[in-house]
Amino acid sequence: MLTYFKAFRRTLAVAAVALAAFSLQPGSAQAQSDPTAEPSPGVVGGTRATQGEFPWMVRLSMGCGGALYTQQIVLTAAHCVDGSGPNTSITATAGVVDLQSSQAVKVKSTQVVQAPGYDGSGKDWALIKLAKPVNLPTLKIADNTAYNNGTFTVAGWGAATEGGSQQRYLLKANVPYVDDATCQKAYGSALTPGDEICAGYLAQGGVDTCQGDSGGPMFRKDNAGAWIQVGIVSWGEGCARPGYPGVYSEVSTFAANIRTAAASLGG
Template identity: 50%
Template sequence: MPHSTSKTLRRYGWERALAVPSLLLALFLPAAALPAPAAAGRHDLEVVGGDLARTGQFPWVVRVSGGCAGTLVAARVVLTAAHCAAGLPVDGIAVTADTVDLDDRRAREARVVRAVMAPGYKQVTEGDDWALLQLDRKLSLPTIAVNDAPALDTGTFTVIGWGATGEDRVQERKLRYVEVPLVADHTCVGAYRPAGYTYRPDEMLCAGYVDDGRRDACYGDSGGPLVRRDSYGAWLQIGVVSWGIGCARPGLPGVYTQLSTHARDLREALARLR
């Protein structure tokens, strides 16, 4: 991220611009921030306007150290955002699982031993924002299926994470979730163009409340899941929390990695890491 004083752009979870108060900057800014348009200020996301998750409600959601979330897609593989792991030493990443409360001493811990990034990943706003993390051991927990059918990328979704509940707040200790509707691609193209960002309909999804904001992901939700029920009632992961401007701002819905467009690469990477 550039050293801008603008307070508009967020990147869910890892990066913070220098406009953010020093305490938050110390918590979330990595050693090497990613480039962005000159008008950018901050680039992050948490669940705004959401509800507290119940124990066991989303057993496949995990916390990724450094301020991100992820999902268990195999017994020892976590799906998260590429920007949550890019440029970091693999042995410096840890995962907390089997809890909705990050202070829970009974939570399970695992270390990351290998990371596979999306082949085309460069920076968060250019797309390809997904990564698979191989853990040092298997976790005997439920896993979630990743969607490979674009026809299911519609309707109302649920986004889950430990992110902040507002732009002026820190990340949460307890897991939250919120429902957000799909936003048409052309609406997101028009929303982000004035800020100098290119929304890519071929590999991104937009979800949120265009008219009045209200509910959204926020700082610390990066890498977390955008999910819906399939035709059998099982949870299916549709997207990954990726980027956006502010938190729950009117006219600026959140942007998510559209997993169905990356299905082939994800299957191949997952097969190597199971």
């Protein structure tokens, strides 16, 4: 059961990564030649984000999302990276909702820290240090469970439908919290309570993150009205299926580890 469910990570398959250069076009089925065409609704069941709405959002070249933890460090999912150490192979795109915009800021990675002890079950976080700081706002992370409730926002450039292509424009959606006991009824022992938090419309489905959204943030407003990250897109059974909420790495569980790892990167 564990192996079966964990196979539905929300990153891209190798073949999909290779196709990303032309699939980041409007629409959810095939690339289109008209650069002004509207994309299909996405993240699944979402709408297009406006420029500057979530300025800390980052698209990573391996087909994942992320958020600026500092101006030089991206917080993403452990399953998006291949271990820890020097790494100059990742390109982070930031500052735009349209990945084809000439205003996009593109910066190479220099080093990666994957969650210590990550084995595919829980602990799904990683940090990517960039070659230089990006002059954009950052997204603070939750360091306790106070905000692990209510309605969350998710955003990403991933597929707008299960099995669909990646999106050119950043898409957003709202998803409600699903408690651990309810989520375990769907996923059984595949869920790692304490390491993971669930969200989605359990009865009807229809709104969810999907392949290519892995590593992106799940966030909400704190008591001061500022955005705070409570989850990292991790996995799920398909995308937006009734009875199967999205599963996210629970940021508050790992906040101290993330801070320590960021300090070690010096960013």
